Amino acid sequence: MIRIGEYNTLEILRETSVGIFLGDESGNDVLLPNKYVPKEFEIGQSITVFCYLDHEERPVATTLKPKVTKDEFALLKVVEVNNIGAFLDWGLEKHLFAPFREQARKMEEGKWYLVYVYEDTETGRLVASSKTNQFVSNEHIELAFNDQVQLIVSRFTELGVEVIINNKNKGLIYNDELFENLKLGSIHQGYIKKVREDQKIDVSLQPQGYKAIEPASQKVLDELRANNGYLALGDKSDPELIKATLNLSKKSFKKAIGSLYKEKLITIEENGIRLQ
Structure with missing residues (x-):
């Protein structure tokens, strides 16, 4: 089965005046228009293409890579708004349709929106929705600490x-x-x-727990080396100063210097830290 809105690896079946036809193992075929046909190819060769519906709602293949595929989220720009909805640039010749019913707020031309792309079961057409909350759920969570x-x-x-x-x-x-x-x-x-x-x-x-210490420690070491081996930061430093200097929370910073001190890589002075 040729999957609309996804990449398909298909076999080159035959060459015609309008392009080459590609097929799957079930006997389905789809046109790859001349503008996307590789300069060199052989009948029977496999090729990976993206499949979607063209302006006449017919399945068509392309070697272009869209900015988003089916069942994914992406930030896209609206290029046109008319009386049926908005059309977004997703990197293909035919723009992606976002009907009014799928707009969290009325889309405006030239603006960017986070959308989810799904296949309309009635038309088989790919549709964009900015009502993204309906496509995420925490009802089933298969995640653990520090994943x-x-x-x-x-x-x-x-x-x-x-x-x-x-x-x-x-x-x-x-x-x-x-x-x-x-x-x-x-x-x-x-x-x-x-x-x-x-x-x-x-x-x-940032990684959590023990794993968080190593990258934070490396960040402190890198900053020390870039500042002649000394930083005017310590346990009593303002959290905002630590954040501005190292992009670390004060908690991560304290863990990092504790680890570096234990490994005898730094000394802790009254007003700062210094490389050994």
Whole structure:
């Protein structure tokens, strides 16, 4: 079966005046238009293409790589709005449709929106929705402390930044865990800090527990070496100064210098730390 909205590895069946036809093991075929046909190819050769519906709602293949595939989230720009909905640039010739019913707020041309792409079961067409909350759930969580996960920034709140975890769960990075500026739709590596009894998930951009010490210690060492072996930071330093200097929380900083001191890599002075 040729999967719409996904990459398919298909066999080159035949060449025609409009392109080459590709097929799967079940006997289904799809056209790869001339503009996307490789300069060199052989009948019977396998090729990986992305399949979607063209302007006439017919399956078609392309060697272009879209910015998002089916069942994924992405930040996309609206290039047109008309009386049926909005159309977004996803890197293909035919723009991605976002009907009014799937817009969290009315989309405007030229603006960017975080959307989820799914296949409309009635039309078989790919559709974008900015009502992203309906596509994530914490009803089933298969995550544990310090698991490494993929995060997509979905919303900014007073408490912190809401994120989509591994394309299926939702979590929160609290403000005191933020040591860099994040942007809507940006993708980051993160770590599970806590799965709460109420199914809420706390997330961090830093590894937790023992694993957090090593990268933090390295960051302190790198900063020391860049500053002639001395930093005017210590246990009594203001947390905001530590954050501005090292992009670390005061808690992570104290763990790091404790580890470095134990390994005899630094000395702790009254007003700062120094490389041994």
